[in-house]
Amino acid sequence: MPSERLKEQIEAIVSELAGTEVPVRLERPRNPEHGDVATNVAMVLAGRLGRPPREVAEAIVERLDRSQAGLASVEIAGPGFINFRFAESVFQSQLASIVEADRAFGRSSSGAGRRVMVEFVSANPTGPLHVAHGRGAAIGDAIASLLEWTGHEVAREFYINDAGVQIDRLAESLEVRWRQRQGEAAELPEGGYMGEYLVDLAAEVEAEAGDKLRAMDPGARRQWLRDWGVRRLRSEQEEDLRVFRVVFDEWYPETRIYAENRIQDTLRELGERGLTYEADGALWLRTTTFGDDKDRVLVKGDGTYTYFTPDIAYHREKARRGFDLAIDVWGADHHGYVPRMKAALAALGLPDFLEVVIVQIVRVMRGGKEVRLSKRAGEIVTLRDLFEETGVDVARYFFLMRSAEAQMVFDLDLALDHSEKNPVYKVQYAHARMKSILRKAGVEPEEADPRTADLGLLTDPMEQALIKQLALFPEVVERAADARAPHMVCEYLEATAGMVNSWYHAGNPSRNPALAVLTEDEALRRARLVLTRGVSIVLRNGLELLGLTAPERMEREDAE
């Protein structure tokens, strides 16, 4: 990266001027007239040195070794910005390095040596996954991917809440449905699961083990239904997620926390640290010591644990399993739970171990009206309903294209639009077009080789702007990973695709054959094919990073 070298040089100059280390930030000006990169360091330094910003800027510029940094021009502008423009050769060599890196372009090792667990979805195994889970699934998976691209060692994990009262209710509800099937007048329990899916599952139960269940005593039958229901629903979730292209390294059951006595270990450790106490017949944790609003109950008056307790033990296990950082992706309705969980981990001596990404709610709109996500004939209820209608690529992209912390509207009409109005297709189309040009040129991608092309021939402003845009990709990945913000990659891909489509159309042979990739001029054609390949590499890497496909060609529906 040429800007890296420049940054180091400026840092050296500036720390000499100031007499101390001064961090330098190079930014990309919005306005291209302000150069390729710019810095405000002279303004930052002006106050400290007691000199006018422009004078400080002069001093910095005087000391610069332009050729060493690959600079074509440097100017001081406005209140004291320094604007830099790189030599064209710098961008030409960047295009060459994009093509050479190919699938590795955009990857870095900045996170090397860091083991991170991303835990997401973690839906209760009491029913099918809903639309809201889909957003968490897409975002969690993309964050994990971003961390992998930046060199972290990443594990994706799903925590199965297969213990606790919600599972008792599942077992009861399933039993009621099974008995109703046999004509008994059974009523769903308070807080039972009313979904129709349990009626279907009851039919499966009957087919699989009806006679056996009738012969069992009630306790054994309940236990059997409980195990069967959890297993069945869990595997249905796993299958839905697999089709949605989200694959977990581990499905970690809550019952394992109990089976391995982790709760006792955790309570003992908290007790030894003097952070628990008994009051009103319950055992409490002093979470207020670590920033929570009130202390929390660990063991209820009846001797059972709150939901919190096994969850603390589970997060303690994450650290014990060797992870340096745990990132949890939670729904907005759990945000109030964040301070207490962080407090509990701080109590265990793990103050910075947990990072929580809160994913806000999704509203689905069709025809300008909100789709009620309750069960109603023909309306979308589950994640599977949604992606079966839109396709997996579209559903994933729509979930990812907005920042997680903002509520989002899922516009089904736009999602179902197969034109380039749909941002997913816009990006995929741009990719397919590059592939189409390569096919038309009759070359394999590897034959578009920067070593046998003169990239100096790419002098058109559109081409140069495009090369600069492609070169930004690694920085975008880096920032998106740091910010746990996959939507930044979407923004970048859409902007890139827009430029690609303009370039492609400008070179439409019927309009301006001089700009066409497949031009008569053999040398120019070779150079443009390298750019074509570079574009396809960046778009493909970006799409695949987000878990989307990069199609070789787009299906064309015959227009009427």
Added chain:
RNA sequence: GCGCCCGUAGCUCAGCUGGAUAGAGCGGCGGCCUUCUAAGCCGCGGGUCAUAGGUUCGAAUCCUAUCGGGCGCACCA
């Protein structure tokens, strides 16, 4: 009542640790098809950045207050 998120163009949203005339997509309006696939492209219009103060050379961005929307405030999970 307290806490968290949000309030930017008609709609949906970007705006990176404050930076140079506030951006994109959709919708609207006007052009452009014997195509490296027009499922498109080019251009135009459109904003008191919720409001009021404050900090700063500089605020959509930071601070305070107010208003509006969402969510959460259990010995539920």
